[in-house]
Amino acid sequence: MEWLRSLMLPPQGSQFAGEVDNVYMGLFWLCGVLFVGIAAAAIGFAWRYRYKPGRVTPHQTHNTTLEIVWTVIPLLLCVAIFFWGLNGWMKYAVAPGEAMEIQITAKKWLWQFEYPDGTRTANEIHVVLNKPVRFVMTSEDVLHDFFVPDMRVKHDIIPGRYTEVWFTPTVPGTHHVTCAEYCGKGHSDMQAKLVVDNEADFQKFMETGGTEWEDYKMKPAEWGRIQYERKGCSTCHSIDGSRIASGGPSWKGIWGKMEKMNDGKEVLVDADYVRESMMQPQAKIVAGYDPIMPTFQGLLREHEIQGLIAFIKSLGNNPNGGPPAPTVLSLPPKPAGASGASGTTGTK
Amino acid sequence: MANTLTSRGKIADHPRPEVNYLNASKGIWSWMTTVDHKRIGVMYLVGVLTAFLMGGIFALFVRLSLLNPKHMLFGKVLMSAETYNRVFTLHGVIMVFLFIIPSIPAALGNFVLPLMLGAKDVAFPRLNLASFYLWVIGAVMAVCGMIFGAIDTGWTFYTPYSTTTSGTVTLMVMAVFILGFSSIFTGINFVATVHKLRAPGMGWFDMPLFVWGIYSTAIIQVLATPVLGITLCLLALERVFSIGIFDPKLGGDPVLFQHFFWFYSHPAVYIMILPGMAIISELIPTFSRKTMFGYRAVAYSSVSLALLSFIVWGHHMFVAGQSQLATVIFSALTFLVAIPSGVKMFNWLGTMYKGNISLETPMLYAISFLLLFGIGGLTGIFLGTLSTDVHLTDTYFVVAHFHYVMMGGTVIAFIGGLHYWWPKMTGRMYNEKFGALGCVLVFIGFNMTFLTQFFLGSKGMPRRYYNYLDQYQPLHAFSTYGSWVIGLGMMITAVNLLASLRKPYDAPDNPWGGTTLEWKTSSPPIEHNFEEQPVLERAPYDYRPEPVAH
C-alpha cells in the first residue's frame, strides 16, 4: 500500500509523518468502504428496482432495530476515529523540553529565522537530523501560517502573539516550507527551504552561513546568486528585467545606472547605495515603487552583502562599466580562490 | 414533446384554470409590489441564478488562471496575483452570500413551502417582499463593491488582513450585513409559517420532510445570522474607526474574529445543506414511489443537525491559535454531526430499497447527490480528525471538501429540485433528454474538477495560491478541464429549462405522482394557491394504492 500512500501524501520527513499517514490511510479505507457501500446501494437499487409500470411498493415506514444499528455503529466508529486522531495530535501539541528553539518572524512575504545563538537567516532554515526542533513564531503584520508538508506540521502565526510548532526531522535533505494562511499578494510566494543537515553540516552552516562557502571556491557573484535566492531577494527582484508584481525593481542592468527616486532625485547605483538599500531600504525609494522592502539589517553577514553586491554588478550591462564592485571579499582566513569580481552570472 | 411520464400520477386531472399566479396581474409593477410568495419565490430564483452565473464565471476564471503555473493563456499572462486574489474572493463571497444561502429556502422554499402546508401564503407576506428587496440591495452593493475596486480578503474576511488591506472591504461587508438581514427575515417568516399555517389536520409529523428541512434551516437563520451581523459591524468599525477589538496593533485579538465569524459560518454551512437534504427527501420517495423510510428519524435528524451545528465551529480553527483544550473539544463535537447526516443517508437508501425507481432528471440529481455528498461528508471526517486536519487544513483538500458538499450537495440538490418543481412553477415540461444530459455532464465534470483537488491538497498544495510548484501542474490542468465540462453541462441545463418557457402550458398538475399538497393544485397554481382550503387526509409519501383511513 506504500504506493497508494505516496500517491496521496508527500514524502515523510518527521516522526509525525508516519503517524498522521496511518490515520489518513485508515480513514481513507474506512471512508472508502462506506462510500463504496453507499454508491453500490444507490446505483444497485436504482438498477435492481428500476421502474416497472404497475409495480406496487411495500409500505415500510421504519425499522427500529435497523435504525438503531445505523445510528450506533457510526457513533462508535466516530468515537474511535476521534481518539485515534487525538492520540497522534497529543504528541504534536506538546514540544519536548530539550528541543532546539528557532524563532520565526513572518511578514509580508518573508520568513525570518533566528537561531539560539543569534544567527539569522531569511527563507532558509537548517535543522539537525533526528533532533527535535521547536519554532516559536510571531508575525509583524497579518496572519501567516508555517506549513511544512513533509513534516505534517502547520500552525498559524499571529501578530502580537507567539505560537509554536515542533517536530523531529528524520530525513536529511531539503524540504519545502510554505505559507498556508492567506496573507495577500505575495501569499503564494512566501516559500522557504528547510534543510535537514547532519550534525557536522549543521555546525558548518552555523559557523559560515552555508556550506557552499566553506571551501571558498566560489566567486563572489556566484555566492551572491545563492544568497539572492536564499535570503528571499528573489521574491521581489527579478534578474531578467521583468517586474515582479508587488515587488521591487529588477536587478538587471541597474548597476552603474542613475536611478530616479520618488522625491525626484537621482542616485547612482553603486556599492554604497546597494548596501544602503539592504540596510535602510526606506531611506531612498525608487520612483514608482512602494516602500515595502524590509530591512536586512542583521540578517546578512558581511560576506553575504558583498556577494550580493557582486551579483548585482554581474547583472549590470552598462557598457561604460559603472563603478567597480568590491573585488576582494575579506574573510578571516583569506583563501586564494576568492578574488576578482567577475562578469559571469552564477550557475544555477 | 416526447415526455414519457413514468409516474402513476393522474395527468391533467381537471381543466387548467385560465387565471394563475403568473398572469393574474400584469406589468413589472405588479411583480415588484407583489406579496404573493410564489412570485417572490420566482423573483428570488431569477436573482440567485444570476448570482450563480456570476460566481460560476469567476470560478471558471480561477480555474483558467491555474491552468499552468505561469498563468499563461495564448502567450499572455491572464491575471496578476492581485487580480487572482480578488477573483477567488468574489467567487467565494458571491457563491456563499448571494447564491447558496438564499438559493433553496428563499427561491424554492418560498414557492413550495406554503403550498406544501396547504396555506394561502407565508405568515408575513410583506416581510417576505422586504427580504427580497434587502437581497437586491445587498446584491447591488456587492456589485458596486466589485466595480469600485473589489476586495481580496477571501470570503472569510480574516482580520487583521481585512482591516488593513485596501479595496472596498467596508462596502462589501455592509452588503453582506444586509444580505444577512434578508436571510433573517426569511427565517422568521418560515418559522412562524410552519408553526401557525399548517393545513387543518396536518400535525407536525404529517409535514413533508422538505418543510422539516426548511424549518430547521430557518432556526439557524434566526439564531446564527445576527451574530454575523454584529461581526461585520465590528469589522467595519474596526476599519473605519480603529476600535481595536480584532487588530493586535491596538490591543485586539484576531482569533476572536474567527470565533465570531465561525459561530455564524459553521451553522451557515447547514443553512446550505439542510435545504438540499430537504429536497432529496422529497425526490427519493417520489421517484421510488415508496413511502419514506424512517420519516421521523429524518425529521429529527434535520432538527438535531441544526442544533448541533452551533457547537462545532472551532473545527475551522484547529491551527489558528485557539487553546488546545478547545481544539480537542471541538474535534470531539464535530463527529456528532456525522451521525444525523448518516441517518439521513441510510434512510434515503432504505427508501430506494424495493422501490419502483424511475430515473427522470430530478432523480438523477438525487442519486448524484447521494454519491457526491457522500464523498464530501466523509472527507469532512478527515478534517474533523485532529492529526490529519493539521496537515490538511488550508490546503486544496479543504477546497475539494467544501465543493463536494456545497456544489455536489446543495447545488446539485437545488438544480434537482428546480427540475422537480419546474412544471409546477412554470406550467411547462422541459426536455427530459437534455435534462439528463446536463446532469450527467455536470456529474462527470464535477468529479474531474474536484476529485483531483483532494490529491493536490493532501500532497501539500495550499489554497488561495496564485503561484504553485510545477509538480502540481498536471492535476491543476486536469481540474481546469473538468471545470469546462461543468460549464458545458450547466449551459445545456440552463438552455433546456429556458427553452421550455417558450412553449404553451403543457405540464400536468402532478407530473411525478407526488403525494404532497403542492401537487394538488393546478400547474401553475392559482393566485391563492388552492380552490378551497385543502385538508390533510393522508400522510405524505403514502404510496399505497388505495387511500387508507388515517
Next chain:
Amino acid sequence: MSIQEHTHEHGGSAVYVRTLLALLLLTVLTVAASYIDFGSGNVIIALLIASIKASLVALFFMHLRYEKAVNAVIACSGFLFLGIFLMFCFLDFDTRDDARALHPQPVMYGPAKPAGAAAPAPAAEAK
C-alpha cells in the same frame, strides 16, 4: 393575579405596579452592593440581580408568564445559544497559553548584532 379569560388581558395594573416596585428595589440593591467589596462576588451579585430583573420584565411586562409556551421557548433559545457562544469563547480564552509565557524574550529586529562566529571585519570596498 387574576387572569381574565375573555380577552387577551393579563396581569393588571396591580401586578405591574408590584413588578415595577420590585425592579426599582433591585436596582437600589445592585447599586448599593457595588459600593461594598465582595471580591469576585461583586460580579456574581450584579449579574444575578440583573438576571432576576430581566426575568421579571420578561415574565410580567412581556407577558411570558401568560403566553403560549412556544414564545417562551423561542425567548429562552436566544439566551441559550448566546450562552453557548459565550461559553466556548471563554473556554478557548481561559485555556490558551501563549508560547511567549514559555519564552519570555520576544524576538524583534533590532540593531544588528555581530553575526555568527565567522563575522568578518568590514571589508574595504573599492569605489
Next chain:
Amino acid sequence: MSTSTLDFHDPHAHGGDAHHQHHFATMEQQFDTSKIGMWLFLVTEVLLFGGLFVGFGMMQARYPQEFLEAHEHLQRPLGALNTVVLLISSFTMVMGVLSAQRNDKKKLVMYLILTILCACVFLCVKYFEYSHKFEEHLLPPRWYQAQPGDTVRDAAGNVSHGYGTFFAFYFMMTGLHGFHILVGIFLLAWIAIRANRGEFSSKYYTPVDLVGLYWHLVDLIWIYLFPLFYLIK
C-alpha cells in the same frame, strides 16, 4: 419592529376585522402568528447584542485591570438614574397595552406619551455622559488620551490599549442601545398617533403589543448593560 410595521397597517381601516389578512383563518391565528414573529425578531436582537457582550467579556478577561480603572470614569449616579427611567418607561408601556386591552383610548395615548418622555430623558442623560467622555478623551484606543490614574503602562509610559478598548465597547454597546431607543421613540410616536385616531381596541391592538415587546427588550438589554459597565469590579 419590522413585523409590526410591515404587516399591520391600514390606516383607513377601523375596527377589528378590517385588519384580518386573507391568509389567516381567524384573527386569533393572526394574532398568535405575529406574536411568534415578534419573539423571533427579539431573539435576533438578543443575539445581535449578544455578540457585543461576548466581545466585551473576552476583552474584560484580557484587560481586567484596565477595565476596572476605566469604569471609574463612568458616572454611576447617571447610570442608575437612566436605569430607573427606563424601568418606569417599561411600566408605562405595559400600562398602555393594558389600556388598549380595556378600550381606554385616552389612557393609552397618555401612557404612550409618558413612555416617549422617559425615552427622551434617557437620551438626554446619555448625551451628557457622551459629551463628558469626549471632553476627557475617553475614547477608543486610537484616540484615547491617558488619564492620570491609569496604572497599566509599558516601559516607555504608554498606557495599555485596554483602556481604550473599554470605551470602544462602551460606545458601541450603549450606542447600539441608544439607536434602539431612538427607533423606539419613532415607533411609539407612530403608535400614539394611530391610537389617537382610535384605531386600536380590545379586539385589535397587535401593533401596541408588539411595539411594547420591543420596548421591553430594549429595557431588558439595559438591565444588563448597566451593571456590566457601571458597577462591575
